[in-house]
Amino acid sequence: xxxxxxxxxxxxxxxxxxxxxxxxxxxxxxxxxxxxxxxxxxxxxxxxxxxxxxxxxxxxxxxxxxxxxxxxxxxxxxxxxxxxxxxxxxxxxxxxxxxxxxxxxxxxxxxxxxxxxxxxxxxxxxxxxxxxxxxxxxxxxxxxxxxxxxxxxxxxxxxxxxxxxxxxxxxxxxxxxxxxxxxxxxxxxxxxxxxxxxxxxxxxxxxxxxxxxxxxxxxxxxxxxxxxxxxxxxxxxxxxxxxxxxxxxxxxxxxxxxxxxxxxxxxxxxxxxxxxxxxxxxxxxxxxxxxxxxxxxxxxxxxxxxxxxxxxxxxxxxxxxxxxxxxxxxxxxxxxxxxxxxxxxxxxxxxxxxxx
Numbered sequence: 001x002x003x004x005x006x007x008x009x010x011x012x013x014x015x016x017x018x019x020x021x022x023x024x025x026x027x028x029x030x031x032x033x034x035x036x037x038x039x040x041x042x043x044x045x046x047x048x049x050x051x052x053x054x055x056x057x058x059x060x061x062x063x064x065x066x067x068x069x070x071x072x073x074x075x076x077x078x079x080x081x082x083x084x085x086x087x088x089x090x091x092x093x094x095x096x097x098x099x100x101x102x103x104x105x106x107x108x109x110x111x112x113x114x115x116x117x118x119x120x121x122x123x124x125x126x127x128x129x130x131x132x133x134x135x136x137x138x139x140x141x142x143x144x145x146x147x148x149x150x151x152x153x154x155x156x157x158x159x160x161x162x163x164x165x166x167x168x169x170x171x172x173x174x175x176x177x178x179x180x181x182x183x184x185x186x187x188x189x190x191x192x193x194x195x196x197x198x199x200x201x202x203x204x205x206x207x208x209x210x211x212x213x214x215x216x217x218x219x220x221x222x223x224x225x226x227x228x229x230x231x232x233x234x235x236x237x238x239x240x241x242x243x244x245x246x247x248x249x250x251x252x253x254x255x256x257x258x259x260x261x262x263x264x265x266x267x268x269x270x271x272x273x274x275x276x277x278x279x280x281x282x283x284x285x286x287x288x289x290x291x292x293x294x295x296x297x298x299x300x301x302x303x304x305x306x307x308x309x310x311x312x313x314x315x316x317x318x319x320x321x322x323x324x325x326x327x328x329x330x331x332x333x334x335x336x337x338x339x340x341x342x343x344x345x346x347x348x349x350x351x352x353x354x355x356x
Contacts, residue, residue, distance in 0.1 A: 017144055018103075018131060018153025021164065022048045024067060025157055029053065036060075038161045042168040048072065048155060072105065080105055080131075094119060098126035105155050107133035116146050123152075135159040137166035178212075178275040180222065182333040183297030183304065185318075191292040195245045196309045197259040198288070201238050201268060203280040208272045208322070212250040212337050213243045213259070219304035220250050221295065222271060222335040224315035224322055233313050238283070241314050244292060244307050250337070252279045260287070273317050273335055293325055297334050304336065 021039040023032040029052070036056050039047050046063040049056050057064045065080075066073050072080035080103030083094040097104045106119060116132070123130040129152040134140040136159055144150040158164050199211065205225040212220035223243065226236040242249060245260035252269045262268070266282040293310035296303055308314050312326045317335035328334070 017151070018046075018129065019044060019140075019167070020046045020048050020065065020105075020131070020153065020155045022067075022133070022155045022157035023053065023056065024048060024050055032056070033059070034161060035158060035164075038158075038164045042164045044156075044164070044168075072103070079103060080129075082107065084108075091118065095122050098123050098128050098130075101128055103129040103131055103153075105131045105133060107155075116143065116151075120146060120151065129153060131155055133157060136163050137170045140167055141170060172278060175277045175279070178271060178277060178337050180271075180273065180275050180335050180337050181299060183219075183299040183336045185295060185328060185330055185332045185334055186298050186303065187294060187296030187305070188328065188330060189294040189296075190310055191294055191307065193289050194292045194307070195260075195287050196290040196292065197242050197245055197247075197262070198286040199240045199242050199249075199259070199262060199268060200236075200283045200286065201240075201270075201280040202283045203270075204237050205240070205270060205280075206237075206272075209270050210272075210317075211240045211242055211268065212271055213247050213308075214304065214306045214336075215247060216304050217248045217256045218339045219297075219299065219302075220248065220256075220337045220339070221297075221304075221306040222273065222317050222337065223306070223308060224317065225270075226313060228315065228322065230313055230324075241309055241311075243309075245287060247307065252277075259285070271337075275337075295325070295328075295334065297336060299336060299338065 021035065021044045023035040026032045032050060032053055033056060036047055036059050040060045040062060048065045048067050051066050051068045070082045071078055081097055081101040082105045083090060085091060085106055085108035094104055094106055119130060131153040132143040132151045134143055134154040134156050140154045140156060143154055156167060205227050207227045210222050210224040213223045214220040223240060226239045226241060229235045242259050247259050248256040249259055250269055251257055252267050262282055262285050264282055264284045267279050268282050270278050270280050291310040292307050294305060294307050296305040308325055312324050314325045315322050316325060318328050318332045
C-alpha cells in the first residue's frame with residue numbers, strides 16, 4: 001500500500017502566500033536596482049521589473065516578471081493584470097477579470113473606499129489569484145488576514161528598503177505551530193544493521209530543535225538535532241540523524257516524504273518541543289549502514305513506532321528533557337506528533353490506512 005498525502009500544518013499561514021517584490025514606481029533606476037538586490041538578500045525569489053530594467057536579470061538568479069503598462073509577463077506570456085482602484089468603476093473592472101486573468105493585482109490608495117472584503121469574496125472559487133499591492137510588512141500582514149481567508153498574495157513594493165527585512169522576519173515568525181503529545185515507551189529493541197539517513201541542513205540549528213520522523217505517517221517522533229556535544233563526538237549543529245531510509249519525515253507543506261527521497265536543495269521542517277516550526281534548506285543527505293534501535297510508544301491506546309540509529313549521540317525528548325536513546329527506558333515519555341487519517345503519495349487523505 002502506498003502511503004502519505006497532503007495536509008497543511010496549522011492551517012494557512014503567511015509562508016503559503018505568493019510574494020512578488022516589485023522594483024517599481026521608483027524615481028530612478030538606481031533605486032529600483034537596490035530593491036532587486038535587497039529582495040535577493042532577504043530570500044525572495046520573484047521580482048517584478050519595470051520593462052526598462054530588463055538588464056537587472058543579471059543581478060542574480062531569480063524569477064523575473066516584467067510590468068508593461070497594466071500587464072505582468074514572464075518570458076512573453078501574460079501572467080497577471082494590474083488594476084488601480086480609485087472608484088467603484090475600477091472595482092467592477094477588477095471583478096470582471098476574475099476567471100479571465102491568472103492573477104489580478106489590485107492597488108488602492110484608500111481601502112476605505114473599496115472594501116477589500118468585497119474582492120476577496122468575489123474571487124473565491126473563480127480560478128484567479130487575487131493579490132494586493134503592499135508597501136509595508138504590516139500592510140501585507142493585514143491583507144493576508146482580512147476575512148481570515150485573506151488575499152492570495154502581495155506585490156510588495158517597499159516603502160523603504162528595510163521593509164523587505166521586516167517582511168522576511170514576519171514570515172519566519174508566523175510559521176505554524178504543531179501540537180505535540182507525550183507517548184509512553186513500551187518497546188525498546190535492538191535491531192540489526194540498516195541504511196540510516198543523516199540530514200545536513202544549510203542552517204545552524206538550536207538546542208531543542210529537531211525533525212518529526214516515524215514509521216507511520218499518522219504518528220511522528222521528534223528526533224533531536226546533533227547540537228549537544230558528547231564525549232564520543234563533536235556537535236554537528238546543522239544535522240539531524242533522522243532514521244532509516246524507509247521512514248517518513250514531515251515536510252513544511254504538511255506532506256510526508258521518505259527520508260530516502262530527500263536531497264540537497266529540498267526544504268525541511270524544523271520543530272522544537274513546544275511545536276514551533278521553521279523551514280530550512282537541505283544541504284545534503286548521507287546514507288550509511290548503522291546499527292538500529294526500535295522505539296515503540298503507546299498514545300491514547302494506540303501503538304506507534306520509529307527506528308533510529310542505536311548510538312549515544314541520537315537524542316529524543318523524554319520526560320521533559322533531551323535524552324540520549326541509550327538512556328531512555330520502558331515507561332518513559334516521548335514527544336510525538338499525531339496526524340489523523342491516511343496518506344497517499346505523501347498527501348493527507350480521508351481513508352482508513354493502518355501501518356505497523
